[in-house]
Amino acid sequence: MxxxxxxxxxxxxxxxSGIQTFRDADGLWEGHNVMDVATPEGFHKNPELVLDFYNQRRQQLQQVNPNxxxxxxxxxxxxxxxxxxxxxxxxxxxxxxxxxxxxxxGELLKVRSTKNYNYILDWHTDLNFGDVDNKGNQLRPHIVWFGEEVxxxxxxxxxxxxxxxxxxxxxxxxxxxxxxxxxxxxxxxxxxxxxxxxxxxxxxxxxxxxxxxxxxxxxxxxxxxxxxxxx
CATH class of the missing domain: 3.40.50.1220 (TPP-binding domain)
Incomplete structure (x- = not known):
């Protein structure tokens, strides 16, 4: 065995492989304050900003390879x-x-419902405000943000x-x-x-x-x- x-x-x-980390830059992740793009509060305050941020990360991921x-x-x-x-x-x-x-x-290439944690979809393109689950709830990145359980x-x-x-x-x-x-x-x-x-x-x-x-x-x-x- x-x-x-x-x-x-x-x-x-x-x-x-070229994927930046926020901990190397005083709490900034690709130029953004982590609290603005990686917390439930940030998403509630400005969902469009958060969705755009992860759309960019998703696009970046398509361009890098394993080392x-x-x-x-x-x-x-x-x-x-x-x-x-x-x-x-x-x-x-x-x-x-x-x-x-x-x-x-979590995983960048998946999204989930804001209301149902178990409603998870594979997602390789942009996620936009207005993209919803089967019950009309907004979808969000399938990422464990600061302050959320693991x-x-x-x-x-x-x-x-x-x-x-x-x-x-x-x-x-x-x-x-x-x-x-x-x-x-x-x-x-x-x-x-x-x-x-x-x-x-x-x-x-x-x-x-x-x-x-x-x-x-x-x-x-x-x-x-x-x-x-x-x-």
């Missing part, structure tokens, strides 16, 4: 049972070929608890509750943490290997290391 490898990925892995970090994670499925838990709303893990991807913070968190915890190997890639470990997931790992498993500017990690009993590098460079090193961990 293949060992279960779980990867927690953040904005850093997608930054190499080596994404591709190595997909390649590892040959030897491991790979589960990816990502904070990212892009589809680059899927485009790279990964088959088990859990999006903690519905997939419980499922993510269950995945991490069963991991034989944990890899953390491209995250500042400042966004909760996602940052707390590593604390649910079995204390006996190895943890790799890849980031150009890795955060301080305290009180983890695990064998922790910190690799100060980009996702692509870090995953090349980890891929070699994992050769001896295959069953």
């Amino acid at each position: 293949k060992k279960k490898l779980v990867a927690l990925t953040g904005a850093g892995i997608s930054a190499e 080596r970090g994404h591709l190595i994670l997909a390649e590892l499925e040959d030897d491991f049972d790979v589960h990816i838990i990502t904070q990212n709303v892009d589809n680059l893990h899927e485009k790279a070929g990964s088959s088990k991807v859990l999006h903690l913070h 519905p997939a968190l419980e499922y993510a915890v269950a995945i991490v608890e069963k991991a034989d190997i944990l890899i953390i890639i491209g995250t500042s470990l400042q966004v909760y509750p996602a940052a707390s997931l590593m604390n649910f790992a079995n204390p006996d498993i190895p943890i790799y943490y890849i980031d150009p500017k890795p955060a301080q990690i305290y009180d983890l009993p695990n064998d922790l290997k910190i690799i100060a590098a980009t996702g692509s460079e870090g995953m090349k090193k980890v891929q070699k290391d994992l050769e001896k961990l295959k069953e």
